[in-house]
Amino acid sequence: MENKEIVFLLADDHSIVRQGMEILIDEIVPNAKVYHTSSLLQIVELIQxxxxxxxxxxxxxxxxxxxxxLPKMRIANPNIKILVFTGLEEDLHVLKFIKAGANGYVSKLSEEDEIRLAISDIVHKGEYFSALSRNLMVQFVHNPDLINPLSRLSNRELQIAEMYAEGLGNLEIANHLDIKQNTVSTIKKNIFDKLKIENLVELVDLVKTHHKM
Incomplete structure (x- = not known):
């Protein structure tokens, strides 16, 4: 347990998530001072x-x-410890957050004990990464393409993923590439399977986040 006051920032647009996290922080760090924000734009300002x-x-x-x-947070306070607490798939996203400056990553789907451990490790060790994350970091040393899940796609799949991200539908893509509409549907399914996503919203986000990194 820590005796000195530690200043936390909880940044999440769902107040119930912040409230739950504050309860765990209070158990682990009784002297914590906790600030809340639901706005991405306020984060750096509050850190300063x-x-x-x-x-x-x-x-x-x-x-x-x-x-x-994350890089702006690190500039505002070079010593800040950043724990990403998210519902995003760990295997698809953790490496890009580490690269951007995160000291830890824990899923909102984790058991409470793991979330508690993540907070404790960030406080006492300055970082928290699951066995999966550590394994991915080791693999990344040998295969830098891991940080970009779009590297799993073939050239044709990436081309069609970009067209979906631009707002084109199956028929427009088929006409543009001079292929059958059911061929586009098959490729779309392959894209979703490779990227472990379920809808176009997730695909658009991945393309915008990762393409031309």
């Missing part, structure tokens, strides 16, 4: 004004993706 030491943040907010804010 409140001298935040540990930030626990979601990956997505209504006003954007927190991936691009």
């Amino acid at each position: 004004s409140k001298e935040i030491e540990i930030a626990i943040i979601d990956a997505h907010f209504p006003d954007g993706n927190s991936l691009h804010v």
